[in-house]
Amino acid sequence: MRELLYRSLPHFADFDPSDLAILRASLRNNARAGITGYLIRASGQFFQALHGPAEAIGALVARLDDDPRHRGLEILIDRETEAPSPFEDWSMGYDHFLPLEAGLDFTETGARPVLSEAEAGLAWDRLVAAARSQGEFGSVFPYARLPGEEAEPYLARIADAL
Numbered sequence: 425m426r427e428l429l430y431r432s433l434p435h436f437a438d439f440d441p442s443d444l445a446i447l448r449a450s451l452r453n454n455a456r457a458g459i460t461g462y463l464i465r466a467s468g469q470f471f472q473a474l475h476g477p478a479e480a481i482g483a484l485v486a487r488l489d490d491d492p493r494h495r496g497l498e499i500l501i502d503r504e505t506e507a508p509s510p511f512e513d514w515s516m517g518y519d520h521f522l523p524l525e526a527g528l529d530f531t532e533t534g535a536r537p538v539l540s541e542a543e544a545g546l547a548w549d550r551l552v553a554a555a556r557s558q559g560e561f562g563s564v565f566p567y568a569r570l571p572g573e574e575a576e577p578y579l580a581r582i583a584d585a586l
């Protein structure tokens with residue numbers, strides 16, 4: 425299996441309903457491809473963690489590279505793993521403003537901070553921790569996928585929130 429973390433710059437502002445279409449395609453395609461993961465908006469950026477078969481992840485990255493809804497895609501982690509997905513069976517979850525921001529904010533010149541391998545690893549761990557603790561955040565973060573929540577009810581709830 426392959427694990428990938430990237431960051432990119434959203435074309436649309438935070439809370440834009442275009443994220444719903446991203447989520448819809450992700451849930452459908454990833455379930456088919458055996459990919460799981462989590463997409464968040466934090467610090468004015470997208471961060472997406474993905475876990476799945478190497479070829480399927482490669483095909484997805486090729487599509488992501490061409491997607492005009494974001495730009496400046498930068499891969500922070502790309503590694504093989506034997507471990508099961510930390511995202512369990514979520515073909516995708518989504519959230520805003522999780523407590524992930526530390527060290528990921530734009531610098532004073534408007535650039536993205538350069539991340540060391542260790543810092544990228546920390547960002548992955550934080551994203552995983554955030555995804556897995558949604559039971560605690562559910563009422564405060566209406567976008568978060570809740571433990572055990574199926575794809576369709578989740579999509580319907582997000583559609584109401586965005």
Ligand SMILES: Cc1cc2nc3c(=O)[nH]c(=O)nc-3n(C[C@H](O)[C@H](O)[C@H](O)COP(=O)(O)O)c2cc1C
Pocket residue numbers: 432446449450451453454461463470472484487488491493494516
């Ligand atoms: C930030 C971001 C994250 C995305 N994540 C996924 C994803 O996890 N899976 C996926 O299939 N498409 C994802 N997409 C959409 C793809 O770029 C592409 O539009 C889509 O896979 C095309 O699928 P379709 O032909 O079924 O519409 C994402 C797009 C953006 C901008």
